[in-house]
Amino acid sequence: MRKRISVCMLAAMMNVTSMYSFVAQGAETKTEQETEIERESETQAEEAVDPMSADRLLMRARDFRPSEILDAYFGEGKWDEALVTNQDSLASERNEYDGEDRTVLIVQSGIGFLAISITYKNEVPDEEIRRQEGEDLLQALNIDITDEYIKQTDIANGDRSVYTYYLQQDGIKLSPEGYSIGGEGDGTEYYGQLATISMEDMGYMILIQKASEVVGRESVSTRQRISDEDALQAVYDAVWNGLQIPPLETNPIADSLQVEIQYIPVDMGTNKDEYVYDIGFYVKQMVNPDDGSDQLWYFSGLVDATMPYCYTFTMAVDFEDDFQTEHLKISDRE
Structure with a gap:
């Protein structure tokens, strides 16, 4: 059975007015639509901005x-x-x-x-x-x-x-x-x-x-990125604070750490159905609990990109093998 536990350490900030300010803008419209998704995927790397200086x-x-x-x-x-x-x-x-x-x-x-x-x-x-x-x-x-x-x-x-x-x-x-x-x-x-x-x-x-x-957008000149190790430690700290489980005692699997840059939701906007997105990390660490089973688990969390702060974490069973999971790329298709 999947066990999912979400803990956010922002609860104390619920009544704090958002510190973010944005320049209002209309939704961008494309003047020309690509006819093939494969062509679009080939240009993604060229269009991507530096995450550490990306807009909020x-x-x-x-x-x-x-x-x-x-x-x-x-x-x-x-x-x-x-x-x-x-x-x-x-x-x-x-x-x-x-x-x-x-x-x-x-x-x-x-x-x-x-x-x-x-x-x-x-x-x-x-x-x-x-x-x-x-x-x-x-x-x-x-x-x-x-x-x-x-x-x-x-x-x-x-x-x-x-x-x-x-x-x-x-x-x-x-x-x-x-x-x-x-x-x-x-x-x-x-x-x-x-x-x-x-x-x-x-x-x-x-x-x-x-x-x-x-x-809306808020320009950010640059961000000082924390290390992958600090990002993982932030998740470990959240696991300990939320579950009282020492993550290192769950037998982390060597070379299984995944740290991916993402836009993550960090605040609500002024209007309904509006959300503030900022640069952060998705951190995932595979573990092998000593419970006598062959089932792997993992810890994952969303961490701020500039400080070791975990917005939320998850402890869950890894079901990839049960569903024959394949990680693919559109650009690899012939």
Whole structure:
């Protein structure tokens, strides 16, 4: 069973007014859209900025309109509005397009949580075609995904493939990890940003979580980066403070430390569904607890890039082998 424990040391700062100031700006629009995701991934390294001097961002979760999604999928003006039915409830908004050869079901559960289900009525395309179609839709919706993605095969569910994509801004990965501050009922939830494409019997489903647009920036001249060792120690300290578990006694696995630069959520904006993102680290250390089992565990955490401060940590079982996880790159495709 997965054990997930999230602890944030910002609880004492909940009533402190944000110290960040931003220059308001509109969402950037692209003047030219690449027709192939492979071409876009090849230029990511050139477009990426130096993370240590990257802007601090104010981001707002996007509210996708059904017409926007259908335009992106079929092409603008190439679908019939009369074929769309709508059904709203307190929990979600459902719009279904019942076309000649497929249905497109669009479900939004609050701002930032979107599901798009494509069901074919006749012949179902191969998995590779469906995956590419899903990636093309993400691109058409101006959702910028990283070159790296994950493929997992769910052995317990008919060997269905699930592809996970990470979002980026200015060439820097946006954290897919989320965490909460405060107690139940009066806490603040920070959601990670990501997208998945899941293969289904008659089609596929896209899930998009908190894809956001930049609405403000604060220039940062430079950051003094802490070392990987200091970042790991910050996670160890959080584990000890939260669980009273000495991490070194859990048998850390040599050469398994992962430290990745990301934009991480660090504060709320003034308006609803706005979040402050700053440069930080995702830190992960594999461990081998002495509990008699063969199951590996890991500690992970989101750490400030300039000081050994852990916003949140997780202790969890590593399930990668159970789901036949493959770490892939779009640019490696032929």
